[in-house]
Amino acid sequence: MRHSPCSKSSVTLMALALATSTLTLTSNSVANAFVVHPSLPSPSPLPSSLRIHRHRRHRHRHCNTNNNSLPPSLLNQNRSPPFSPSTSPSSSSSGITSGITSGSSSSRLGLSLDLTETLTAVSSLQIPISASTTTSPLSSIASISSILSTTTIIPLLPSFLINASLFTILKSKLNTMLTPEGFYHSLALGTLLWHTLGWQGWTTCVMYLLLGQLVTKVKFEEKEKMGIAEGRGGRRGPENVWGSAATGLLCAAASLQIHPSILTATAATTPSSFLGISYDLLILGYVSSLATKLADTFASEIGKAYGKTTFLITSFERVEPGTEGAVSAEGTAAAAVGGSLLPMYALGIGLLNGGWVAVGIATFAAFMATNAESWIGAVLQGKKGFEWMTNEVVNFLNTVIGATIAISLGRFLM
Numbered sequence: 207m208r209h210s211p212c213s214k215s216s217v218t219l220m221a222l223a224l225a226t227s228t229l230t231l232t233s234n235s236v237a238n239a240f241v242v243h244p245s246l247p248s249p250s251p252l253p254s255s256l257r258i259h260r261h262r263r264h265r266h267r268h269c270n271t272n273n274n275s276l277p278p279s280l281l282n283q284n285r286s287p288p289f290s291p292s293t294s295p296s297s298s299s300s301g302i303t304s305g306i307t308s309g310s311s312s313s314r315l316g317l318s319l320d321l322t323e324t325l326t327a328v329s330s331l332q333i334p335i336s337a338s339t340t341t342s343p344l345s346s347i348a349s350i351s352s353i354l355s356t357t358t359i360i361p362l363l364p365s366f367l368i369n370a371s372l373f374t375i376l377k378s379k380l381n382t383m384l385t386p387e388g389f390y391h392s393l394a395l396g397t398l399l400w401h402t403l404g405w406q407g408w409t410t411c412v413m414y415l416l417l418g419q420l421v422t423k424v425k426f427e428e429k430e431k432m433g434i435a436e437g438r439g440g441r442r443g444p445e446n447v448w449g450s451a452a453t454g455l456l457c458a459a460a461s462l463q464i465h466p467s468i469l470t471a472t473a474a475t476t477p478s479s480f481l482g483i484s485y486d487l488l489i490l491g492y493v494s495s496l497a498t499k500l501a502d503t504f505a506s507e508i509g510k511a512y513g514k515t516t517f518l519i520t521s522f523e524r525v526e527p528g529t530e531g532a533v534s535a536e537g538t539a540a541a542a543v544g545g546s547l548l549p550m551y552a553l554g555i556g557l558l559n560g561g562w563v564a565v566g567i568a569t570f571a572a573f574m575a576t577n578a579e580s581w582i583g584a585v586l587q588g589k590k591g592f593e594w595m596t597n598e599v600v601n602f603l604n605t606v607i608g609a610t611i612a613i614s615l616g617r618f619l620m
Contacts, residue, residue: 358467359401359402359462359465359467359468360400360401360404361401362397362401365397365398365400365401366397368400369393369396369397369400369408370393372396373389373392373393373396377389380392382441383415383419383440383441383442384441384442384443384447385438385441385442385443385444387443387444388441388442388443388444388446388447391443391444391447391448392415392442392447395411395447395448395451395455396408396411396412398455398458398459399411399454399455399458401462402455402458402459402461402462403458403461403489403492403557406552406555406556406557407458407492407557409555410492410493410496410548410551410552410555410557411451411454411496413547413548413551414450414451414496414497414499414500414548415442417500417544417547417548418499418500418503419440419442421503421504421507421508421540421544422436422440422503422507423440424507424508424511425511425512426440428511429507429510429511432510432527432528433528434510434527434528435510445596445598446598446601448598448602449597449598449599449601449602450496450499450601450605451495451496451499451605452602452605453491453495453602453605453606453608453609454491454492454493454495454496454605454609457488457489457491457492457495457609458488458492460480460481460483460488461480461485461488461489461492463480464478464479464480464484464485464488465485466485483613486559486560486564486616486620487613487616487617487620488613489552489557489558489559490558490560490564490567490568490612490613490616490620491609491610491612491613492609493548493549493552493557493558493568493612494549494567494568494571494572494608494609494611494612494613495605495606495608495609496548496605497544497545497546497547497548497549497568497569497571497572497608498545498571498572498575498576498604498605498607498608498609499601499604499605499608500544500545500547500548500572501541501542501544501545501572501573501575501576502541502575502576502579502601502604503544504537504540504541504543504544504545505533505537505538505540505541505544505576505580506537507540508536508537508539508540509527509532509533509534509536509537509538509540510527510528510537512536513527513534513535513536513537514534514535514536515534515535516529516532516533516534516537517532517533517534518531518532518533518584519531519532519533519577519580519581519584520581520584520585530583530584530587530588531580531581531583531584531585531587532580532584533577533580538577541572541573541576541577542569542573544572545568545569545572545573545576546565546568546569546572548568549564549565549568549569549572550565552568553565559620560616560620563619563620564616564620567612567615567616567619567620568612570611570615571608571609571611571612571615572608574607574608574611575604575605575607575608575611576604576608578604578607579600579601579603579604579607582595582600582603582604583600587600
């Protein structure tokens with residue numbers, strides 16, 4: 207199809223309109239790209255020699271050049287500047303105005319942008335930079351310090367991100383200690399512990415996991431041959447995670463209600479105890495619950511590995527190692543040692559208050575609860591009507607007994 211000259215002119219006009227729009231968008235992009243800090247002086251406008259003047263449009267000899275046929279957007283020659291002259295330096299506003307006036311004419315079509323005008327207006331802008339957008343090494347250190355703080359509550363999201371990072375880094379090692387389901391349940395537990403008790407409570411639970419796994423591996427092959435070793439190669443599943451740590455998590459969650467940082471902020475209205483239990487006693491209950499489970503693990507694993515004589519705790523009747531409710535001298539001694547490790551660690555990192563008195567209370571509570579667990583296993587576990595009394599349920603009751611004994615003694619001795 208052959209186009210007439212006027213058709214070509216129409217296409218030309220459309221291209222020119224598109225170019226004008228493109229230049230306008232470009233000027234807006236330039237304006238948005240400049241940020242002048244309040245503390246810096248406004249830059250001087252460009253000299254008049256750099257000004258780009260309007261160019262004349264060449265008329266096509268075969269096309270009607272009547273301005274009435276042009277789009278309205280191209281007829282407006284005396285366009286106003288994109289910024290008010292009051293926002294630009296007074297020294298340059300008069301020069302820009304005169305340049306625009308002298309360069310404009312009703313018989314000419316302006317197709318290019320006066321960059322001097324735009325840059326001058328942009329140079330006068332002073333956009334303050336918010337302090338929150340600037341970071342420094344000191345602020346980064348402060349952020350890390352807040353995450354490792356022992357006096358403030360760590361928000362739930364940072365707690366999750368910390369645990370997710372640590373679990374990812376240590377995944378290969380944790381896979382030898384936890385089942386795939388146990389891995390993710392431990393991640394949830396670790397997030398909640400970091401949120402409630404910070405790194406101190408978190409590492410105390412991790413110490414329980416490490417020490418428990420270590421003692422489980424003692425003579426593991428021999429125990430496997432005897433059929434009394436822990437299943438799944440000693441790896442912990444979700445039932446083991448919550449059976450061992452549910453009581454401690456309840457104590458941690460309760461302590462969050464009366465955290466020292468909350469008491470400091472709302473001393474007039476916030477009680478100093480939760481259900482009549484002070485913050486220090488709840489922390490004692492948390493440590494004692496984990497110490498109780500570790501003492502039970504030490505007693506069971508050391509007793510099965512080295513126990514020469516095992517007997518039922520209820521009747522002192524001799525039984526085979528691994529029997530529910532069976533105890534031995536070696537296992538009993540191991541329970542006393544294992545029950546003291548976590549309280550000493552918690553005291554050393556500043557989680558447990560009360561000094562060595564608190565350590566003694568937690569160790570005693572762990573030892574007594576471990577023997578109570580043996581009694582429950584001998585009397586109830588596996589009996590008719592108590593099929594629900596599984597190892598995990600017994601472990602939970604064991605930790606509840608340990609925390610209860612410690613909190614009760616702490617009321618009088620701390």
